[in-house]
Amino acid sequence: MESNTASSDVQRYQVRKLEITDKNKGFMELLQQLTVCDPVTDEEFEKRFQELKTYGDDHVICVIEDVNLSKIVATGSVFIEKKFIRNCGKVGHIEDVVVDSSARGMQLGKKVAGFLADHARLTGCYKVILDCSDDNKAFYEKCGFKQKEIQMVKYFI
Amino acid sequence: MESNTASSDVQRYQVRKLEITDKNKGFMELLQQLTVCDPVTDEEFEKRFQELKTYGDDHVICVIEDVNLSKIVATGSVFIEKKFIRNCGKVGHIEDVVVDSSARGMQLGKKVAGFLADHARLTGCYKVILDCSDDNKAFYEKCGFKQKEIQMVKYFI
Numbered sequence: 001m002e003s004n005t006a007s008s009d010v011q012r013y014q015v016r017k018l019e020i021t022d023k024n025k026g027f028m029e030l031l032q033q034l035t036v037c038d039p040v041t042d043e044e045f046e047k048r049f050q051e052l053k054t055y056g057d058d059h060v061i062c063v064i065e066d067v068n069l070s071k072i073v074a075t076g077s078v079f080i081e082k083k084f085i086r087n088c089g090k091v092g093h094i095e096d097v098v099v100d101s102s103a104r105g106m107q108l109g110k111k112v113a114g115f116l117a118d119h120a121r122l123t124g125c126y127k128v129i130l131d132c133s134d135d136n137k138a139f140y141e142k143c144g145f146k147q148k149e150i151q152m153v154k155y156f157i
Numbered sequence: 158m159e160s161n162t163a164s165s166d167v168q169r170y171q172v173r174k175l176e177i178t179d180k181n182k183g184f185m186e187l188l189q190q191l192t193v194c195d196p197v198t199d200e201e202f203e204k205r206f207q208e209l210k211t212y213g214d215d216h217v218i219c220v221i222e223d224v225n226l227s228k229i230v231a232t233g234s235v236f237i238e239k240k241f242i243r244n245c246g247k248v249g250h251i252e253d254v255v256v257d258s259s260a261r262g263m264q265l266g267k268k269v270a271g272f273l274a275d276h277a278r279l280t281g282c283y284k285v286i287l288d289c290s291d292d293n294k295a296f297y298e299k300c301g302f303k304q305k306e307i308q309m310v311k312y313f314i
Contacts, residue, residue: 027241031241035242036243040241040244045245047245048239048241048245081250082208082209083234083252084197085194086195088197088201093238095238095248096241096242117311127312127314130308130309131288132306133307141309144311145309146309146310147307147309147310148288148309149288149290149307149308150288150289150290150291150294150308151286151304151307151308152287152288152298152302152305153284153303153304153305154284154286154301155283156277156278156282157283
């Protein structure tokens with residue numbers, strides 16, 4: 001029974017890159033569970049989507065779709081920073097990871113973090129980093145991350 | 158006398174964007190004071206420089222040159238991340254800030270951080286962030302930053 005459940009979960013929760021039609025599948029509403037995220041028009045969404053597309057593999061947004069509901073239930077992004085240090089090395093930056101409140105406890109967050117970290121590794125990054133609250137530290141430790149530095153911020157608005 | 162000194166310092170320490178000829182002015186040796194930074198060939202340097210140039214205002218490296226010595230004595234970079242949250246907002250990420258050990262105590266680090274934060278603000282970012290050690294927290298507080306989250310890292314090498 002367990003393996004059947006796992007297999008049906010794999011079919012139900014599809015991990016892939018963001019598509020332009022995901023705006024109609026609750027992508028922006030999902031981001032609203034993360035932080036301030038006002039609704040945007042279709043034009044604004046498409047403009048940003050196309051801008052990000054020009055970065056190719058240097059900016060990837062992962063989503064998990066619940067195909068039974070045609071709903072995006074988890075997401076996260078990674079962008080690849082090119083440096084001069086570490087022999088002109090590259091670093092992956094993970095941002096904006098969130099799992100829908102109705103879909104927690106199914107390891108979807110871990111799948112998103114894994115997808116993004118794998119992408120950074122496969123594009124040649126020597127490390128992948130992210131900033132999170134103390135509350136999320138244990139989650140990322142389960143994903144293979146370790147705490148290193150502190151994050152400082154300056155707001156303009 | 159003080160204003161004369163300040164004025165001559167402004168002439169001596171020129172704040173500007175990285176130029177391709179800065180490799181011959183000790184730019185890579187300066188980065189070695191920050192972290193692991195093996196020497197790169199002129200071809201590798203030029204390739205990375207041109208790659209970064211294609212990002213335009215979305216990736217800027219600030220340097221301070223001591224024009225008396227034709228030597229780069231401080232640097233830092235910022236890249237602009239485009240998001241869907243915050244009304245398709247943008248965030249500046251500051252990285253790789255370092256001041257030459259022989260040029261400390263002259264507020265050059267503050268000038269670099271200010272240049273990078275101003276760039277983020279002027280390109281429309283709603284905030285600018287960076288990761289640093291606990292030891293550097295007080296410095297960035299003087300630059301107007303506040304501690305917010307923690308940084309997590311996963312190394313591939």
